[in-house]
Amino acid sequence: MILITGANGRPGSAVVREFARQGAPVRALVRDPKKADGLRALPGVDVRTGDMLWPETLESALAGVDRVLMISSAGPQMLETQCTFVDAAVRAGVGHIVKFSGKDSIDGFDPERFRSSRSHEQIQRYLVASGTPWTVLRPSQFMQVYFEEVPDIVRSGELRLPLGDTTLAPIDVEDIAKVAYAVLTTPGHEGRTYTMTGPEALTMSDVADRISDAIGKPVRYRDVTPEEKRRDWIEAGYPPARASAFTQLFQERTRLGRSTVDLTAHERFGIEPTTFAEFARRNADTFRGASDYVVTPA
């Protein structure tokens, strides 16, 4: 049996949907069963409840599991959550842990300088030291993070970010889900790390143009200061610590400035990379503000 954790979240739900699309049975771990109706409605999906921070809640989810895709939120608890989960999975006899990590597409980015990326590095070291066969998936920024800018796009026709003419190479979560499905269902991936980005390095003006074309309305990129964006994030309800962490990350991206495209995982697994234009067209109603982004549609 294969278990996907973080299954109510953006990447986790996409991987579970990919299993359902392929007709392959899968088990999904969620923390809040009330949010899992969409997952339960998918064919072949066995939803179990548990908290990765509390091993005693994981017995049912881990029973009989050979492989796990380990995902949890990128918050301050990620290190503790995933190290605790690795221990529980090893004790339960899981034979292969695939860690969902990340890698910024920006050239020269040092993961040790930022809390979330540093936590991923620490978790990877912990996982390797556990002695369990492992694989690491390292996608770049998700295209889906631009949904967080929808309120500004709808209100003012602006994409407000503190990035100057920096390029990023965001990837569609659906592409990552296809890579994850291939890694979880075929042999030969132990000890390997798969980095991946989207197919283009884009300035934020490029991103705004693609959203504009998809929704049929003008969308302009507005280069705001890090302090302005930090205020926007706090007004939008982000906890101040999260807003500060993002501000630091965006300042570093702007300082370095350029991204590199890496399609080696797409090529290896025969996955057609989704362009931002295709992604924006597929999600035009969300970018128009006409439909909420549903993480786990039924």
Ligand SMILES: NC(=O)c1ccc[n+]([C@@H]2O[C@H](COP(=O)([O-])OP(=O)(O)OC[C@H]3O[C@@H](n4cnc5c(N)ncnc54)[C@H](OP(=O)(O)O)[C@@H]3O)[C@@H](O)[C@H]2O)c1
């Ligand atoms: N955002 C990006 O652009 C990006 C790019 C590359 C990599 N990543 C990495 O991708 C991962 C997921 O990203 P995200 O934060 O954006 O995903 P997300 O949508 O917040 O999904 C994370 C899921 O993990 C679940 N979870 C958290 N703590 C848990 C616990 N103790 N027990 C059980 N489940 C738990 C959450 O459950 P609830 O639904 O109950 O909260 C949520 O459904 C992170 O490691 C992040 O660093 C992100």
